[in-house]
Amino acid sequence: MKTTLSEIQLIKIPVVEDFRGNLGFVQNGFLPFDFKRVYYLFDVPSNSFRGGHSHINQQETLIALSGSFEVVLHDGFEKKSFLLNKPNVGLYIPTGIWRELQNFSSGSVCLVLAQDVFDEADYIRDFDEFLKSKK
Template sequence: METIQAIQILKIPVVEDVRGNLGIIQSDFLPFEFKRVYYLFDVPSTAFRGGHAHINQQEVLIALSGSFEVTVNDGIEENRYLLNKPNVGLLIPTGIWRELENFSSGAVCLVLASDDFSEEDYIRDFDEFLISKK
């Protein structure tokens, strides 16, 4: 059973250049092979995203532009992360509840996921999540 201690901040390698920086994510960078990439954008500042946990899927969240906050909960402990740099990723292992909020104007959240979409992998009710942790 994963805890929030398993969450990691990943420093994405960057090639710096006066013409602009280049962030690099290769298959050997992540602790899993990503099968799906998606992104959130035009999220109203008052909106909440996430509100779920995954049974099997792992994810890395990156603020490509702007900023947002991620609250994670393992059923016992809770922690909050501010993502606001495109060279930093937040690795969320399986079995961790996550909520995203306080999106800045123009924020873009890139997600690298270990699996294809499967509704059966989601726990979308927090009380059900807490029961699954026992």
């Protein structure tokens, strides 16, 4: 499958606003996929990066619950960056897209909603191998 950056979506997360504080929610049926795994990244040093891989079959949505970070996406031909810094915006990443997360602000938390449970066989962790898979 030849996934391109044109399939990336910024998704507005539903929010219930209240003077006591806002409540954002995501439930099955809202995203372009049903999710089976939820995980989050936190305490990432500002000079570190996460990701550095692509998925063969799995789709994900990333949300900056707190703070900010940059998501650099590559489809094998072109590259695009997204700054995530609002807890009511998710970044949908379909299969076949290389991702790197960087420039984490202090106290940032990245929530990931993943289509499936962890499976190492679904990862491409070498960028050259990723580029070969896109040809």
